[in-house]
Amino acid sequence: MKEHTILVVDDNRTNLQIIRDILEKDYNLMLAISGKAALKFMTKKTPDLILLDLMMPEMDGRETFAAIRMNPRHKNIPVIFLTANKDEDVEVECLNMGASDFITKPIVPEVLKRxxxxxxxxxxxxxxxxxxxxxxxxxxxxxxxxxxxxxxxxVEARDIDTKGHSIRVAGYTRAIARQMGYSENIVEQFYQTALLHDVGKIGIPDSILKKKGRLMPEEYESIKEHTTIGANILSAISTISYLEDGARYHHERFDGSGYPRGLAGDEIPIIGRIIAVADVYDAFVSRRTYKDTMSNSSARKEMIAGSGTQFDPGILSVFIRLLDNGTIDEIRQSCEEEEERED
Ligand SMILES: [Fe+2]
Structure with a gap:
């Protein structure tokens, strides 16, 4: 069984015949009498290797080579140039172009095969x-x-109040990023980053994290540290470098009054600005021990009131569009169904 297919391109029929005689026992062959014919062959079948004559009328070997490489599907097929020219410069030029090898004619069968x-x-x-x-x-x-x-x-096992919060926030973040036109690759990175935005809560004592009623100022300061603690934890995952930004920057506010750094506007990494919107919305509409849920329309009003102060106006308007067209509700529902399945 012949495993490989070789495309041989030469304007001289006698040469084609000679090469065919040498190779046909071991390989499937496609014989082309010109560069154009070769390109046409390649629209039907992709060879494993190309033997390409350098000197041909009309489209020479260089041009044919360039045309082959234009097609992304063909840019890695190895090409061996054939020529009668023993000039060293030509050899160097061919190899510089990206040819795998170079054979001078007359062809020695054993050399060609090897x-x-x-x-x-x-x-x-x-x-x-x-x-x-x-x-x-x-x-x-x-x-x-x-x-x-x-x-x-x-993280979520510690605090029954925030169960499912991270997954919902990640879901909203993904939808916002997609709507903003990010590539699927980036969207996926943002999703993972959002999943971990509150991981720093691991480092906050239960007495504060689970406290019912109002927090004392110093307790509130302690809660704020979950951003930096989370970023430090995630910076240890060195194979995924982007994760820590979500944890660090999701409580920054667009007007610079947020924490931990008090960054404003574009200074806040985009993932921080996106999660901020998703996070606050989820907190509004979810039930917590210290508050009742808010309706979608009240949450919508509150969110819009924060445009330009708490939230990036561009991102907020994307979010509102997703809220109005039902995407956000769909995500919430599918997260809840998923949770019920797990319980
Ligand atoms: Fe947070």
Missing amino acids: RISNTLELEDLHRDLHGRIRKKTQEIELLSLQAIAAIVHA
Whole structure:
């Protein structure tokens, strides 16, 4: 069974024939009489390697090579140039362009075969390595996600009041980021970051965290520290560098009156500004021991009142749109259903 397909491009029929005689026993061959014919072949089938004559009328080897590389699907196919030109400069030029190898005519069958098998072997190893790296990366990502889920559970298990809070805030954050036009990759990063925004509550004593009734000023100061504590915890996860920003900056306010740093406007990292909106909305509409739930329309009014002072006006208007079109309610419902399933 022939494993590899080679595309041979040469304007000289005799050359094509010679190469065919040498290779047809070991490889599937596609023979093209010009650069154009080669490109046409490649729209139907992608070869594993290309033997490309440098000197051809109309479209020469360089132009054909450039045209092949234009297509993202073909940019990694190894190309070996063939030419009668023994000039060193030509050889250097071909290799600089990104050719895998260079063979001068007249063709010596054993040399041709050996060069081809070496190039293909290298390419197979390369592909194998890429596949393994991709698999490992996915495994690491999954592991990180599982670790994040475990931390979130640990935080929420301590405080029945905020059960499900992190997951809802993360869900709203994801919807806002998506609506703002971020790529799915970034949206996912924001989601994970939002999941962990309150992780620093682990470091706040129960007597303060679970206190019913009003907090004393010094107790309030202690609660505020959950931002910095969280950021410090998350900075230890060095493989995911962006996580700590959500914890650190979600209590900053757009007018600079927030904590821990008192940053204002664009100084506050975007993830902090997004989570701030999602976090406050969730606190408004969720039941806590010290307060009743607020209706969606009252929460909407309160949120809008904070535009430009507490919240970034642009982000808030995106959020209001999602609230008005029912997206936020949908997310809340699906989070609640998920929670019931877990209980
Ligand atoms: Fe918080």
